[in-house]
Amino acid sequence: xxxxxxxxxxxxxxxxxxxxxxxxxxxxxxxxxxxxxxxxxxxxxxxxxxxxxxxxxxxxxxxxxxxxxxxxxxxxxxxxxxxxxxxxxxxxxxxxxxxxxxxxxxxxxxxxxxxxxxxxxxxxxxxxxxxxxxxxxxxxxxxxxxxxxxxxxxxxxxxxxxxxxxxxxxxxxxxxxxxxxxxxxxxxxxxxxxxxxxxxxxxxxxxxxxxxxxxxxxxxxxxxxxxxxxxxxxxxxxxxxxxxxxxxxxxxxxxxxxxxxxxxxxxxxxxxxxxxxxxxxx
Numbered sequence: 001x002x003x004x005x006x007x008x009x010x011x012x013x014x015x016x017x018x019x020x021x022x023x024x025x026x027x028x029x030x031x032x033x034x035x036x037x038x039x040x041x042x043x044x045x046x047x048x049x050x051x052x053x054x055x056x057x058x059x060x061x062x063x064x065x066x067x068x069x070x071x072x073x074x075x076x077x078x079x080x081x082x083x084x085x086x087x088x089x090x091x092x093x094x095x096x097x098x099x100x101x102x103x104x105x106x107x108x109x110x111x112x113x114x115x116x117x118x119x120x121x122x123x124x125x126x127x128x129x130x131x132x133x134x135x136x137x138x139x140x141x142x143x144x145x146x147x148x149x150x151x152x153x154x155x156x157x158x159x160x161x162x163x164x165x166x167x168x169x170x171x172x173x174x175x176x177x178x179x180x181x182x183x184x185x186x187x188x189x190x191x192x193x194x195x196x197x198x199x200x201x202x203x204x205x206x207x208x209x210x211x212x213x214x215x216x217x218x219x220x221x222x223x224x225x226x227x228x229x230x231x232x233x234x235x236x237x238x239x240x241x242x243x244x245x246x247x248x249x250x251x252x253x254x255x256x257x258x259x260x261x262x263x264x265x266x267x268x269x270x271x272x273x274x275x276x277x278x279x280x281x282x
Contacts, residue, residue: 034188036062036248037119037165043107043129045072047137048146050129055153060162062119062248065107072131072143073108073237076118076152077101079126085151088128094142095132096200097240105193105245108133108235109204116234119246121161127152132237164246167192171258173201173239176268178258184274186253192246195239201260201268202238203247206230208255214271217257230257238262 038060044051046068065074077097079085087093088101097103106129107116129150131143138146168189170181175197193203208217212229220229233256236245253276260268 036064036117037190037246038062038162040064042066043074044068045074045131045148046070048131048143048148050074050131050148050150052129052150052152054151055155056122057157057159058122058124058154058161059157059159060119060164061122062117063107064115064117065110066115067110067112070137071109071133071135072148073133073235074106074118075130075132075237076104076106076120077128077130078104078123079128084126085128085149088130089144089149091145094145095134096238097132101128103238103240103243105239105243106237107247108237109232110234111232117247118236119164119248121164122154123161124154124156127154164192165190165248167246170194171203172196173203173260173268175199176260176263176266178203178260178268178270180270180272184251184272186251186274186276188248188250190246190248192244193236193239194244195241198241200238200240200262202262203236204259204261205233205235205249205272206257206259207233207252208257212255214255214257218269 039057040062041053041056043063043065045065047070063074063076075097077088079101083100104120105118107118110116129152131148134140134142169184170192172179173193173195195201206217208214208230216229234247234249236247239245251274253274256272256274258270258272
């Protein structure tokens with residue numbers, strides 16, 4: 001399902017410049033210059049499991065995902081009355097959320113040693129945390145069918161639910177392109193991702209390694225046997241049409257690419273420059 005997971009490490013090819021860049025990027029990603037919005041709920045992922053709370057209070061919530069091994073994403077689904085989590089993991093619903101469940105998206109593919117996040121306002125009710133990723137380690141099966149799912153109860157809370165933070169930039173996903181409301185500057189930025197298309201769309205952000213180009217990023221395939229020209233930064237898992245999600249990302253100045261893996265065959269990708277103050281961005 002995702003062409004950029006579990007692959008670079010398996011190549012066994014390391015260059016000093018790449019290692020230095022990756023270490024510096026990971027160190028930067030660990031820095032938390034300001035608190036994440038709302039109540040922070042930590043999710044830990046691995047082959048093939050989630051560790052997470054069973055119950056959390058309603059309101060403004062940021063899910064923060066860390067992976068112990070493997071490439072994973074955490075879809076948050078609202079389960080309506082009359083349904084339960086067992087239906088979500090049935091073979092009939094393998095690979096994507098069913099129409100009766102509300103797909104809230106979620107954080108995906110954290111860089112090694114770092115985290116990614118997604119912020120949302122949760123109403124009381126029953127939810128599920130699932131991983132729909134399919135990978136070589138799962139022999140092509142969606143990870144949730146190997147046990148990578150959790151039921152989550154959101155309990156009523158006495159306090160005001162809270163509101164989503166103001167977005168610094170809105171990324172609108174259409175069929176099949178990305179539209180940014182404004183340039184992105186270095187620093188911690190709140191990004192709202194909106195699916196205004198008619199299909200499932202994903203926001204997958206990668207930063208180019210020094211000396212590499214967006215065209216190289218667009219063209220690279222895992223089966224090439226060469227090191228990737230980019231590194232994972234953050235992902236918002238596929239959103240259903242009309243869905244939206246919010247994430248907080250620490251941007252360094254540099255060149256980036258954005259992908260929608262499910263729609264990459266339609267050319268859904270975008271080159272992004274995060275320019276220092278006073279320089280032109282895109």
